[in-house]
Amino acid sequence: MRLPLALGAVLALNLQPAAAAEDYSFEWNEARFAQVAAADAAEGKKLAKKFRCKKCHNDDGISDDPEIPSIAGQRTTYMYKQLMDFKHEVREDSDMRKVARKMSEDDMIHVSAWYASLERPEMIGGDPLLVVKVCDSCHEKDTVEEDNKIEVAPILKGQVPQYLQATMMAFKDADRSNDLFERMQSVSHKLTDDEIRALARYYGTEPLEE
Numbered sequence: 001m002r003l004p005l006a007l008g009a010v011l012a013l014n015l016q017p018a019a020a021a022e023d024y025s026f027e028w029n030e031a032r033f034a035q036v037a038a039a040d041a042a043e044g045k046k047l048a049k050k051f052r053c054k055k056c057h058n059d060d061g062i063s064d065d066p067e068i069p070s071i072a073g074q075r076t077t078y079m080y081k082q083l084m085d086f087k088h089e090v091r092e093d094s095d096m097r098k099v100a101r102k103m104s105e106d107d108m109i110h111v112s113a114w115y116a117s118l119e120r121p122e123m124i125g126g127d128p129l130l131v132v133k134v135c136d137s138c139h140e141k142d143t144v145e146e147d148n149k150i151e152v153a154p155i156l157k158g159q160v161p162q163y164l165q166a167t168m169m170a171f172k173d174a175d176r177s178n179d180l181f182e183r184m185q186s187v188s189h190k191l192t193d194d195e196i197r198a199l200a201r202y203y204g205t206e207p208l209e210e
Contacts, residue, residue, distance in 0.1 A: 036112075044115070047107050051103065052099075060119075061118045069160055070121055071115045072115055072119060072120055073118055073155065074154060074155055075152070075154060076116040079115060086100040087100035091178050120157065122157075123202070124202065129198055140155075140157075141157075158203075158205055161201055161206060164200040165200035169196060
């Protein structure tokens with residue numbers, strides 16, 4: 001899929017001031033896709049060390065903290081766009097904002113490419129819910145990728161289940177709103193809390209505590 005993205009963020013009340021989002025506009029275009037395609041993972045490895053990414057994400061990009069996502073094997077496009085959102089305060093996280101502010105766009109792309117090159121953790125899986133097919137229409141790597149020109153939905157497989165559950169709840173509760181065309185907000189509103197938990201368990205890397 002090759003859809004342009006015009007981001008006019010609709011922010012939750014507990015997020016950043018509206019002016020910060022109004023001054024920021026991110027759009028996927030041929031030039032940006034070309035930048036991502038030319039990313040240098042080896043340079044990204046050096047930059048990840050410079051910006052001390054392993055402090056939270058570990059050397060292998062696999063999180064051991066339920067509040068921090070695993071970024072190994074994640075889409076370069078997705079991570080780059082999230083870093084831009086952190087830098088411009090469309091996503092709220094003080095630690096990520098501090099790091100992103102120090103990065104150029106090329107830095108973000110190279111670092112994203114480095115973590116994208118690492119091995120993604122295995123998901124638990126099991127019996128899929130009926131809604132998994134809907135989720136995979138945007139999030140399944142092999143389903144949506146074409147010449148690295150893809151939408152910026154993240155790969156869900158192999159994610160920290162607690163983080164995935166909290167993220168889906170944040171979209172449902174309108175505490176996060178930087179999704180492509182507000183699709184996650186729309187989908188999450190239709191899910192029950194039990195369905196969200198089941199999805200996090202299905203895509204996650206470890207069982208969720210009852």
